[in-house]
Amino acid sequence: MASRQETVTGARAASRPPGRSLLPDRWLPYGMIGPAVFVAFAIAIVPLCYAFWLSLQDWYMLRQPLPKWGGLINYRALLQDTQLWASFGRTWIWTLGTVFVELLLAMPIALLLNRETGIARTASALILLPWVTPFIVLGFGWRFLLDSDVGPIHSFLHLIGIAGDSSVLNDPVLAFATIIFISGWKGTPFLVIALLAALKSIPDELYEAAEVDGAGAWSRFWHVTVPSIQNTVVTVGLVLGILAFYSFDLPWIMTKGGPQDATTIVGIAMYKAVFLDLRPAYAAAISIVMLVLLFIASMFALRARRID
């Protein structure tokens, strides 16, 4: 309240030109941003540091119920955990597969929606539905659609010979491929909207100039459109890739990581390490390794950006 009063007197004096920093303004911004920063610290920074400390503890509920210093014990165990590395391998396939599906679906859709008709505008609003519908609904919805007794999409897949008598979700390879597709389908709208914004910002003159130079439709797409949207694709692709890398909801809701671990990506392995194996310190080590691997991969991905 002191600051309020000072501002009032400061303003009453009115000799100062407006907009210059008044005395209380020096502390006011910290007070205003403080609570938000506190939440960011409490929910992001502190847990990350704590995870690192936790990963160095020896804490296995069944054998060592109270945490004690264990040094690199979890990381050593982690290196020898072939199941975990298999799930890391699956996670890369999952991540790249999801982003691939997203690009494959979003690119033509964005080009299709980049028109000034009423239908195109309405469609670019409605297309967001998969993105805003919670995973829990989509997961159960797709389980219903793929169910071997009642699922209409199962009937279709059965008809064209992809699915046998039981649901694709019971076959290890098909289940993994199907859930990757669903994961890509869910993320597609976000990429479409980002691509639309990038496409709309390309000046018409560029296309006209290319046309004057005799470029055909394909050549205009390749030499004008692609370079203009490349950075958007890389940045949004990276965001979507990070989200996919940290997936848990969809494979957990749909198959609980099964059949036979076929959809156990590392997020699920980590969840199981805490809640089924009761090894929180080991799970913390997994999350630190995830973070490091993701950081390295992101550095490589950002190299694909165009620097003008």
Next chain:
Amino acid sequence: MRRTSPLREAGLDLLTLVVLFLLLVPILWVFVASVRPETDITGGGLWPQRLTFVHYEAILAKKPFLIALKNSLIVGIVVAIITTALALPAAYALSRFRFHGRTFFGLLVLGTQMLPSLAVLVPLVVIVRQLGLTNTLTALIFTHLALGMPIAVWMLKGYIDAIPKELEEAAMIDGCSRVGALTRIVIPLIRPAIIAVGTFAFVLSWGEYLMALALISKADVKTLPLALQGLFDPYSFSWGQVMAGGTIIALPAILLFLIFRKQLVGGLLAGGVKG
């Protein structure tokens, strides 16, 4: 894109409708199944012929589902209010002041958004357990603040940036304090954005699954996504009821998002692209 014949546009519009239908049909099917009699779902063909609301009546008569509905409303509303109350002053400070650490604090808040909840799941679960807050809505509310706050700060900052500084300066010369200028000038001008931000925080919390799964196991504090999972009784469950529960979770999210689409899409993109 520029010189196009009406026929070609019409063809592309038709193609757009087909593509849109194919993309949305999985979600539409959930809604449709929720209003079909169980016998039609299991063997009534693709085209719905009879309309019924028995599934909604059935789940709304279930005590665990109603408790979850109440819990989800409490968590969502509290999260929306706190998110907005924290994001608004932060956005104002980032927009209007030049101070030491401004970029750092801004990136810190935005960085929280880039951090998926799975990345902090293990430490948060351990911390919450040690604080004795497992199975409380308090813990869930706190973790849900991370969902919407970063986007809220950046969206509101964008809107405040667009308001001319002179308006506030004029008010301050007339004897208004900084905070007074914020509440009397800025807030009324960006009210739609504030409502959009709160709505968004609510929607994100409403459908959140992972943190709820990890922090909550008791029936009286479960939220809707967990209750929906509970409808999946392996011995006697009804697809119609599961789909009706799914619709109850999905519909507020979808409707609120479509209503505030204009405000939200810009913010989402800014968050995604700037990061």
